[in-house]
Amino acid sequence: MTSNTAGGPTRRERMRAETIAEIKASARSQLQEHGPSGISLRAIAREVGVTPAALYRYFDSLDALLIAICCDLYDELIADTVAAMDAYPKDAHLERMKSWIWAFRAWAVGNRREFELMISYPEGNTAMSIDGTRLAQSPENVDPVTLKSLEHSQLCGREMAAFYRKTESGEVEANGPIQLPEISDALQAELLDKCSAFIVGELLPLEWVFTFTSAWVRVFGLVVMEAFGSLPVQDNVDEFYKTQILAMMKDFGIEG
């Protein structure tokens, strides 16, 4: 048994958890200082005051450590995002969606190195991915980082779904999303399956899903470009974001 009769964590378990935290903290500081490729087990061992080999009692490999850190980072991002959204009441869907974007941006820019690690994720660049197909086929056999990424997306997707329901019930009046271009059956199915079902959490009309997906790509582009220093605008980024958000809102048929 790994826990005592009181049900609480064993002394050893506490120690272990503390050591793991120490290791992660050291790795994190190296990440911030030297980037993803600058994380070194030996350097961590030195800082923690232990032999390099000892780290293998806690992580199977450097890659495993990086993945664990990725998960933590997503948890951080998600926590920040939830907190930012909860600054507004539960029915202020628009403000909450805006908050989602701002929180995403703020976190990525405030943690550039970390964000870099997340998108150039150890396991073949599948981070920030929302591959509904793989998820549908084996819901639990998918890597944890992808799941966290999905969780993050859903914070925004479900908010939009709630907003849609309000417009549908007439509780909120809106013109609805922009007119759709012609879309083949195949693409329609894919949008409904992958985006609607998995990100949004429920099936929505195609126009909503399409507009949401388009907006999602725009936001991702903004955040990645800013974090990687490729954004054309650099001194007035806040305002530029606001103009982009405005444009996306317009696509949803919302003014302001």
Add this chain to the structure above:
Amino acid sequence: MTSNTAGGPTRRERMRAETIAEIKASARSQLQEHGPSGISLRAIAREVGVTPAALYRYFDSLDALLIAICCDLYDELIADTVAAMDAYPKDAHLERMKSWIWAFRAWAVGNRREFELMISYPEGNTAMSIDGTRLAQSPENVDPVTLKSLEHSQLCGREMAAFYRKTESGEVEANGPIQLPEISDALQAELLDKCSAFIVGELLPLEWVFTFTSAWVRVFGLVVMEAFGSLPVQDNVDEFYKTQILAMMKDFGIEG
């Protein structure tokens, strides 16, 4: 002197150029197989049939080699893009701009590893950057990769400028870009300076610059997401791109 009387390259120069090409080719194949971090000087030396130390006669460091490769990759991308654009007549600006996007996408997806290297560029992630400020202050003191990136952007930017001129002269009729949101003087100045002056090559009305910049971010988002496997749509990407291009065209006041 480094060249003979005939003016052509010396025998040694030819040999040297050939060796450099061999080194780059080996590095490239390693890049394709193991990703950016899988490029190893020692492995290259093994493949080229030479001692690791010998490589330092050709490149100051691994980083220098990576930068050189980045430059080559940009040249490749630019050449592909130019070829794709030139499949249409010089005055078919719209088709040429679309070609630019398609070429960008095709190259990034067809050379994922290479693209990865370019955006997580050795020197502190400044790739794909179009920082007009730095350029304006010291036009020639900027790293070569950034210059190439700018060159690539300009292929599209100048095309749009040409299109703008045609609409201005009445040679082509168009409604012009979407209505602008309110934009502060500071952001206006930045858009005009960095985007208009450097990417487009001439000063354009704010509405054109703004619309172009917004579109640029969207395209970048699409390409990065697809190359990194994060695009929500995965089976009907071509069509999804087309819908996005259509939307951007609409922003310019163009139908179809």
Add this chain to the structure above:
DNA sequence: ATCATTTAGCTAACGCCGTTTACTCTAATG
């Protein structure tokens, strides 16, 4: 043709790195 110089390459080493193996001690378990 000879000499001086540049250049390409080598060997050997330094100090990093991730990872494995075998061994020791210590603390919790039964």
Add this chain to the structure above:
DNA sequence: CATTAGAGTAAACGGCGTTAGCTAAATGAT
């Protein structure tokens, strides 16, 4: 109290980027 599982160590293996010093060949000038 004996046993055992866990945390830790020392030492090694093979790999890495990089440097220093040497050798030999190709080049350019005399």
